Amino acid sequence: MSKPRVAIFDFACCEGCQLQVVNLEEELLDVLSVVTPVEWREAMSEQSEEYDIAIIEGSITRPEDEERVKKIRERAKILIALGACATTGGVNKLKNNFGMDEVRTIVYGKDAAMPHLNTMPTKSVAEVVKVDYMVHGCPINNKEFTYIVRCLVMGKQPVIPNYPVCVECKMRGNVCRYEYGEICLGPVTRAGCNAPCPSAGFWCFGCRGYVDDPNVQAAREVMDKYGKTVEDLKSRLLLFGSKQEHTDE
Amino acid sequence: MSIKKLEPAALNRWVDGILQKQKVYGIQARGDKFVFDQLDRADQLRLDYDVSVTAPKAFLQPPCETLLRFGEKGFESVVESEPFVLFGVHPYDMAAILQMDVVFAEGNPDIHYLERRKNATIVVCDVQNASENVFAGCMGTAVLESGGDVLVTRVGSAYVVESRSARGEALMETIATAPVAGARDLGERKAVWEKNRKLLRRHELKVKPEQLPALLEKSYDHPVWEEKAKRCFSCGSCNLVCPTCYCFNVRDTVSYNLKDGERERVWDGCMLAEFALVAGGHNFRKKKAERYRHRYYRKGKYLHDMHKQIACVGCGRCITACVTKIANPVEIYNRLAEGQK
Amino acid sequence: MISSNTAQPMKDIYLPEPADVLKASPMTALEMFFEFRLASGRELGHMPGQFVEVSIPGIGEAPISISSSPTQKGSFQMVVRKVGNVSGAMHALSAGRQVGIRGPFGTHFPVDGEMKGKDILFICGGIGLVPVRSAINYVLDHRDDYGHVTILFGTKTPADRLFTDEMQRWASAKDVTFMETVDRGDDAWKGNVGVITTLIPKVRLDPARTVAVVCGPPIMYKFVILELDKVGLKADRMYVSLERHMKCGVGKCGHCQVNGLYACQDGAVFKYSDIASVREAI
């Protein structure tokens, strides 16, 4: 594809993933040498309806957003989900553990019924439209993002790891968080982030979503070895894995 | 070859002298664990360490290294290496390096490894404190009769320092005038060795290592594979921490002109789900149990069939690294042996 | 950029050498035919059944069998099925472009050994014909060195057939039996329909003087071998070529292991008796 036109759209999210794109600093100019941005609300005033690649950040939480994302899908040749909110629903899905009236009341109290505060259970972008590529993570790893962009421009299928974070964690020479009696989600979480959290002494909380075949059952079985309970594990799995297939097993 | 006796202060002076001239990666503390990292001062050295988090193989086959560069002019080899000293390698890790030497030199020699190896001066140091899971004593690697360039052994409050190669001899040049270790020191060193052979057995292997290939030969359908693998995350931690594991993946990266780039090799592991997957979707080791078994067979039989050495040196890192606690080779081999009786 | 302290620069086993694309033409919807010549002018020097690693800078490397016979000088040929990145990038090649080549690697069919003087039975499924074609043409180019030649070829559908022009030549060559089948026919297809094993009972062969060469998708081997066993062919007279994931091609990376064997070094061509008890092989 010769210099595709790219548009970036955001839905319910913290915009941290777009920030990661800005954080490429000078490298952003290199990215602009292989793609032409035609719409990017956070960084520029131009807007366009013609684009080859649509990059979508954020979760879908309102019926009107569902319509908007469908329209974007119709126009785009390639659709990329950017970041956990878009790929899995991210933390936004924690909301789905409650009833919608309940969350509205918790946050807006007596005003909860006002129409503009309407909300629906959070969906990932893939739950609404077909997603061609996923850039996982909360926030994304911007190196992985540019790798995917270059792959697309070259016509190459990007290779996204389907092995756990432990692989990258070990390559970075870390001591396992379990040795300190902490619950780390590294063993069931898809790698590709280069394990920044365990490398900084914090457990992996699973922001990239699960590997294809996560052994959540094994994780349950070892909890007592580390003085933890299955409930502790579930609670952590919920953060980014709410209503993902394996959390409730 | 010289054998010297150095008091701790003299050892430090010697190391500081080396630091003036060469890059040294020495064992040092990181929090409550130990790692090999670039040494700034001799007093950072912790020769009393139990085990390093990452095996020293990382300095010979790094987790990620560039093999080739490509661009307008086609491909060119990249062999990036400069002389360095690896200070404080335990005997079992040295034994593992000796195995890697064979693997990368035989048949089709691998210049990327061999160049680094050629540039490495390795100071082996006898174990002072046994780690939580070490069983090198069972594997015959608690003490190493030869291998490495210098051997440092703590005897009493001093160190016996012995050169084991010309390169080691050169490293010890600056301590040429230091006192020679006497018969008593050597006797004490021997006692340390005897002690280590007995002590580095936190797990007791009930068969002799030489018997493992024959034992495995008969155990292909043993229920233990399925039973344990149920709990496997396919996370590869056991592979990646292992000093004798060297499997790798190769990948290309390109710059923004989409022409120039590099071909890199990165650590890989046979426990990972897609290790034997081919395009089209056929996975030759699709089941966890198949991969789990493969690892033990590779360590205990396949590599032995090729090089006559068991590819486990008993460092115990995999036992610690495995979150679900199923990666203990001793437990598995003992279990297989049990059935034989 | 071999560093200066290498006294005698050793060869880098990972360094590809440039090869020019002489020809690139589609064969089927998925397969493309290629002809290459090493830029240095050197002969590749392969034997039938060997493979090379083909490099496309920035995309990667893939093991691909040599499909031409070593008797053909000056160039070598491949057929590549588009299944992923490297194969996909190869499909975008055209004459005049360059690729990187490492090899040839691996074992080969014993055309100059055990096959000599014997009747030869070639059994190929689909793209399995590609490496075997090298041996077929080698044998036919040295026709007098071998006995009767039987070629069995099966594909999923008529549209998947490869080298149809050449097949005519094979079928009409002296002392050659050529048979084809497809799993599913179409309106135009007049030939056999059924899996490849259904052809085996149709050939007359003398197990005592026959060597079989088998290549096809993983699932094919088990059934073909069972069938050959039935007609009395011994395991040490069967040769198979196994496909595995490969990264280095030179016995280091560990990916292609078949239990204790390396498909890239001990194979890809194996004598079946050597691997009959190797559990991961077939």
Added chain:
Amino acid sequence: MSKTVDIHVHHITRVEGHGNIRLRAEDGKVLQCEWQVPEAPRFFEAMVLGRSYEDIQTIVSRICGICSVTHTFAAIKAIEDAMGITVSEQCDKLRMLLHYSEQMESHSLHVGYLVAPDLLGVKSVVPLVASHPEVVKKVIKLHRIGNQWMEAIGGRMTHPVTVKPGGFASLPTEKYLRELKATLTECIPDLKAVAEVVLSLAGKLPAFERPTEYVALVDSPRAYSFYHGGIGTTDSDEIVRPQEFERVANEYVSPQSTAKWCKWHRESYMVGALARFNLNAEQLLPLAAATAKMFGLKKGCCNPYMNNVAQVVELVQVIEHSLQLIDELLTAGIKPELAKSTPREGEGAGAVEAPRGILFHRYAFDKKGNCVKANCCIPTNQNHANIQKDFEALVPQFLGESQDDIRLKMEMLVRAYDPCISCSTHFLNVEFV
């Protein structure tokens, strides 16, 4: 003169999140003038319910990618307040140092990438790369320094992971701190150069003033505070404890907005760099004070557009104070103390300055340390009503100008606030009894 003005800015660009501007005027009479926030609400205060105190900051950090460090600190301070956890002096200083990395990152992003295009009459920073390469390079450099600094101490760029209740999960090395000191010292001239460019363009900032209440952290002893202290206002001498922040914010739901609005002594108040400056100007360190002087920025300034100038002053302040903190940390030496905490039942609140203004979090926990109540009050929420009030005062003043000029002034005004709309859309007072 009969003139119709009809401005509808749908999803204003170069701000964080979605906001709309609506202005209709006929014959010099304003019919409608609204700042609307249609951002999808995300309901964080519900999301955290039932979650462990150890996981709270992981969740609430995601309220905002641009001030994730501040959200993390507001949560951690509230948790520590609830559980009676105290931290060491070293921890405190390292937190401030990490917090400054975010001010540096955010302010340079805002001034350099989002506001500068307005001052130079272009639509984004991209054309500036060609027209003003030197300044852009310097801005990128400052921004990168902020990011790398955040990554080094926080463990990640955006959504830090080293910060835990009771301390740090891992500590920067002394070697790193020495490097950071060198980097920060070295970037002061770059910062000065950027400040001078802003100064040369400051004339483009509309001359518009509206007497306003300013609210920011005020520490005791007095310091230019981002991390410590109570809630101060320009309208009174009272300093409110963070635990009573609801008394300040008085949040209410406006039909114009999915985000909530706030008011204290007046109908609205402003938070952010200008508010901090108006409350703490005397406490600026020398270089920062000199920078303020250079711009003629004086305590009591009530031109909201000057918020951008106050941000430049703060960039200097942040670097100056960081250098002091690093020296103090290095003199004491980094001690290997890592976070430890045990859960306890309780309720607590935390107040911290985000780059765009003061931020409040409140949580209550049960015995196991699971969250039973939450309330977060976001700086941009606190500014929404003030933006509306500014609009109402601004528009009649400039109604004679062309529609494009009015529109630009309104957009610039919103941008001046450095609003973080996505993070302002999910909160309201929860009644705590």
